[in-house]
Structures are given as C-alpha cells and as structure tokens.
Amino acid sequence: MRPKIYLFGDSITEASFDDGGWGASLAHHFSRSVDVVLRGYSGYNTRWALHVLERVFPAVDSGGEGVGDGVVPLAVTVFFGANDACLPDRCSAFQHVPLHEYKQNLLAIVSFLKKRWPTTLVLLITPPPIDEEGRLQYPYVENPLGLPERTNEAAGAYAGACVAVAGECGIPVVDLWTKMQQFPNWEKAYLRDGLHLTQIGNKIVFEEVVTSLREKGLSLEILPVDLPLISEIDPNDPLKDFQK
C-alpha cells in the first residue's frame, strides 16, 4: 500500500489541483511514492471544519487507529484561516470566526489528528496575505458597503495565531502570510483575486510544503519508490526485476 498525505483546508486547498496548483504539484512530485488526497472545502472556516472532522477522517470499525481504509497517513496539511478572518461587519460575516475561537478550533483539529494518528505529521499553513484592492475588484457576494470583506491586517492576526498553535503543539508551520510579503508585487504576483493563488503563488506553497516535509524526513530520497524505476530495469533481462 502506498502511503498518503491528506490536504485538509478551504478553497485554497480545494482548488489546489487546478493548472499549476500546489496539490497537483505535490502529487506529481510524489508520483511514485505517495498518494496525495484532496480534502478541500471551499468557504469553510475552522468552526465548520471541526463539525465535519469525523466525517472527513472516519475511524475504522475495528480498533480505531487509521482512517476508513486502515492506513495511517504520513502527513496532513491543515490550511484554514482565510475564511475565519472575514470581518464580522462586512459582506462575508457569516464565515467569520473570532480570533480566540479560531485558535481554539485549530488546537482542537491538531489534537484530533494527533490522537487518531500519533505518528502522523500535522503541518499547519497560515492564511495568505490579502490584497484588499483585489478583493474589491473580484467580489464573491454582493458588497453594498464597498469595503473589502477581508483585510491584510486581520489575515495577519489569524496567521499569527496559527503560528502560535504550531509552537504550542510542537509541529511545523508554513507562515505563508509572512513569506509571501517578502517579495515585491506580492499582491498581484501571488494572488489572482486578492485571496486565491496565481500559479506562482501556488509554486510558493508547493515549495514551502516540500521543504517542511523534507525537514521531517518525508522526502523523495527517503520514501520508498513503488515498483522498479525504468532506469533500474536491466534491458537484457527486464523481467528479472519484477520477480523480486
């Protein structure tokens, strides 16, 4: 059985298999070693995520260790906060989760995953920065106030809470909010509508996730390859390699 990495998150995860998406790039990177499993739910915040956790990662009948198929995943990326950080008095208020609750919810999600699978790597990813101009230009819902429903400052507070949770739990985190803003023109280069990622933005997430996984021993050099590589097959006696 090939091991698995689950991608659990909101629309930035759900869309991660679109052209050049970070999820598809991970699946390509690990094409002979890991199954990358998509569990992205557009629009979801951590409050809703907590409500569906048991359904997204069902326990097996026998024992309780392992997801529905009985296989303990190598890793789970947890990538929420962009919706929690919607402002409570703007047009997407129904997705808003207060900062304190966001932190508690994230702790609860990590705790659930670590209890279910003590050996699985849980990797947090902070929400990306927000380009408020982009958010006004590409509204998702009617916006009578004419004010952005997300701000970069609010996203930064949630990113900070996410980093704090990683620290408290002793698990790795990709601080996307900070990382992206280190580059010039991040607003347009990495974000296509002020929130969702361009192909270059996706590339950053992919590279940061691969780096974090590698630091925890989950790399192409270490993970076993599924079946002989063509480069290892003896052209004079190919079947020999399949009889091992």
Added chain:
Amino acid sequence: MRPKIYLFGDSITEASFDDGGWGASLAHHFSRSVDVVLRGYSGYNTRWALHVLERVFPAVDSGGEGVGDGVVPLAVTVFFGANDACLPDRCSAFQHVPLHEYKQNLLAIVSFLKKRWPTTLVLLITPPPIDEEGRLQYPYVENPLGLPERTNEAAGAYAGACVAVAGECGIPVVDLWTKMQQFPNWEKAYLRDGLHLTQIGNKIVFEEVVTSLREKGLSLEILPVDLPLISEIDPNDPLKDFQK
C-alpha cells in the same frame, strides 16, 4: 468514504499530474466527489504491467473483493501501448511487446480488473499517435542508428488492437491515436517530444475521459458531493447544514 478512480498506465499516466496534466485536471474536476489515484509507471509495457498487477491492486485479506483499502473503485483507466509499440530492431527494443501478445496482455489486465471488481468501469485508452521527427529530436537513450524507436504506423496497429480489446470486452475506449490525428498540426500541438503530451494534448485526454465516464453515469451531476457546498449553506444559520 469518497469513491476512487485509478489511473493505471505508463509515463503518460505517471506525468499526468504535471502542470495542466490530464490526471490533475480529473482530480480538479472531481475535487468534491472522487479521489483520483495515480498508478503510472514510466517505461512500462503490458508485459511488465501484468507482472505487477497484484501489487498495484492488492486484494484485501478478508473476502478478496476490493483493493487494499476495501473500497471498490468507480473506474480504472488502463493506458498502455506506447512502450509495447517500440520497434523490435531499434534503440528501445527492450520495451517492445509483439502486437499479438499486447492484445492478450490487455485482455488479461481487463479480465483481472473485472474479476476483482465486477461493477467497476474499466476504460481503455489507446497509445497516442507518434511524431517521428519529434522522437528523433528528443531521444531518451543513445540512438546510433539515427532512426526513430517508435513510428506512427506501429502505434496505430497497437491502438487498433486496444480498440478491438474494448469491443471484445464490451467496455469503452478512448481512441487517442485516431482522435488526435483529426486536428491539424497534431504532431507539435499535442506532442512535446513526439510521444508525451503538451498541455493541449493533455486537455484532449481529460475531455475524452470525462466524456467516457459521463456516458457510463459517472458525472458531477450524478456523483454525490462530499459535505455541503458553500452555496448551499444558510448564511443565517450555517451550522444547521452540518448537523444533518
């Protein structure tokens, strides 16, 4: 548990999660309904595929129905022939499988899958056409003869055998070899090295596979969606939708 579609094949399958790849596009298309599982093995022909079939699709201990995780897949795409069709007297001869054996191997693969999972849709895909000029321009191995190791004529014979197998088994087939050649400049538009697919070539495979799946009842309209869509959630009482 979310249902699965396996992609079983050679390098054109293994590379299908690269930017714009047909596998990634399928995973994106079914992002809330199906897990698309990559089982591509670069360089493999049907002879080698037959040798690894039990390891790629392991039986469960109990019962025997279902793959390792006990879940019967919705569909399996079987996409071999590009390596079988290597000419026996050219530089990639060790991958060559005679046409008659290719047909028998493909029948055996289909038979194995239908025996293991009688309700699973098995979808054959023929090898693509070959641009011989491209194959000379981008050699994979040393080529002292200076002749292409694959020809379009040979690929066509294997594609024909694949279509015949589908007919004999009463299963659908994507005849990529014929389909692609219906368009002008297919040699360069769809093939990046005379064999492997460009992004537009990948798009054709994606669309043909989606069409074939739809004709067999496997479409977004019919498959259940995993958890409530954001568009269905009541903004005035979001949690209501998670308590069902």
